[in-house]
Amino acid sequence: MRRRALPFLLFSMVFLLTGCWDKKEVEERSYVVAIGLDLPKGVDLEKEQAVDVTFQFSNPKLNVKGANPAEGAEMEDIITLTAPDFVTARNMANSFVTREVSFSHNKVLIISEELAKTEIFYRMLSTAFKDREMRREANIIVTEGKASEFISKNKPEMMVRPHRYYQFLIDRATETGMVPESTINRFFAITDGDADLFLAMYGSYDKNNKETGFQDEDQYIAGQVPKRGGNPIQLIGSAVFKEGKMIGTLTGEETRITRFLDNTAELRDLFSSFQDPLDKRYKIAVRLKQTKKLKVKIKKRNGPPKIEITYPLDVKVLSVPSMINYADNLENQEKLKTALKNKLKENAENLIEKTQKEFKGEPFYWSLNVRPLFDTVKEYEEWDWMNKNYPLADIHITMDVNIVGFGKQLKESNIEKVRD
Template structure:
């Protein structure tokens, strides 16, 4: 019995201690928090930029690292991402790991090239690559974007991208895009990726959301702007959407991830002023698709609740239902026209980012029947009817605006 017990004990020891052979201490690892991908100068080569976090910054050892940068940036030219990862070890003493990687930035030049889908498709072979990693398309080369992105409020780069992604859920200016969704929509559907740039060309517009990254009229602060989205079809970038179009592309989906959306509209009672409102949604968008007729008929109904946030005209909408109706109808018409214009733009591209194909697929018994139907082709010819149903649920904290005497102005 003693011999058997000794052998069993040795067996368990081998099983539990065998996994420690490849153990690495934290100080032996180089944690990549962001990767940049650019088209190389030579054919079928790419420039891979690794942004490696400095673990001593903002820790108990920060006093020892006062003169050290928050991250180290290394660029390697190689055929693919995994080759670049190995080549980078020629200058880095610590072992590179993607275990903390959550951001991948692709330069627009590479994103518009057919080489991109091969590069990003082969990258998933690495088991450390997370499918939930955020995907961003930069107007300039990704290498330049990473070097210029030095936020003053965040010394740790991974926190900056995490906070920015959290902001997108509240504004809707930028889509929530990750690698997993990209891989799912590389067939015929359109995929929207976050669009960003550090090259600013301010352009003042009347609508506060009709901007693309780099156009927001910003006078100071961090140079990087993330606004709008890049359109990818079959793994290649084919165009862009501004912040307003990106919002509509999210609203027209059955399930929207936007919590609140702030926008401004001309005041129907006094056109020289604008009303700022906040939209929220408690119900999913209703999508009905008739694939039995030709062209296909698509009916979309978007329910929204509207909170009046700013009333510069000081018009009292609380007591007059006719004025409330005059307020809601122009907003609904404006939203419907903008949404229909976006759908027409997508029909020209030959695909849709609204995930309407999921609703159309329910009309077929088998996946083969749906594939033979060729949804992308029928969508480009479809008859689309979009309706917004807006309900006012709040007029702001101020229930009734102050009454101005005849001849008295606000400045007085």
């Protein structure tokens, strides 16, 4: 027994005295919830690698009996520094942040448009993921101005903790379809696949000088939504990335259509308004939902391919301010349907044309539908969907619109009788 116990004792002594290499108490770290990346000022990127990194920390409020809780909340927890890349910025930050900077709870990566348009951005991002704490499910937000300002201007009203703010903002925005889902995993999958465009959320902060006047509710891009008060931060529309570089933007409406045309995107429901076909002054509010999958048929030909798309949508009419009876008048219903079809088709065609002409690539992830046409990766990649075929393709859209309901109120009240 004693002979057996001795090595065991020595063994455990060694560990008790030297162990705990990775041990770190929770309060010994600072948790970054948002990383902002900007182009640094006064550094020539051709000669030197550098980036402005902004960290937003979610610091715990001091939870001590007797201490005044209000004091702890006002801590300055946003810092900006210039570093070779944002992984090494972690250690640089420790020159004034006392705790180990941890990325493991990072929710978003906020990138300024300026940086996203340079070639260095993709290099920086793809190597950063060698770091074990970087998470692929974090979202990318591209901001119109500086990322550091986007973060610092952000004054969420109810939520004190920034990570909640980002979580809710992203969740809700993707549900309404105004912004795309833009996880880093998707960014890599699409960029490495080199056949589609990647869409990132597009955000901005109020400058109060860019308002373009009133439009339909989803025609804006970030920074243009007419509003007064509230948080200066807006998230609407999307930034288009081609081969890891940002090349343009889409409005909120275009983003919504993109997401309807993309089978891999999930949309819960979205409200939209259309002109009333029978009384042009008014707008009908509808709820759009896609219950069936989009069908994409691609025919390989000698020239540019022919693409036939069946675009299914379920429409639920929510409000009819013109007070026209659509619910039990089948003729009117048919008219409404045709009008909706034409409008939706027109919107989609406009967008497709824009992508073909302007971006020379599609953000709908249709390359997935191209793939089954090929047996091997080699053939598929040589055929080069994005560069050689899509911009020239002949695309036809067939609408499949169903009006599935008229809300919980069947008829509008008869305005004439009310006035009487």
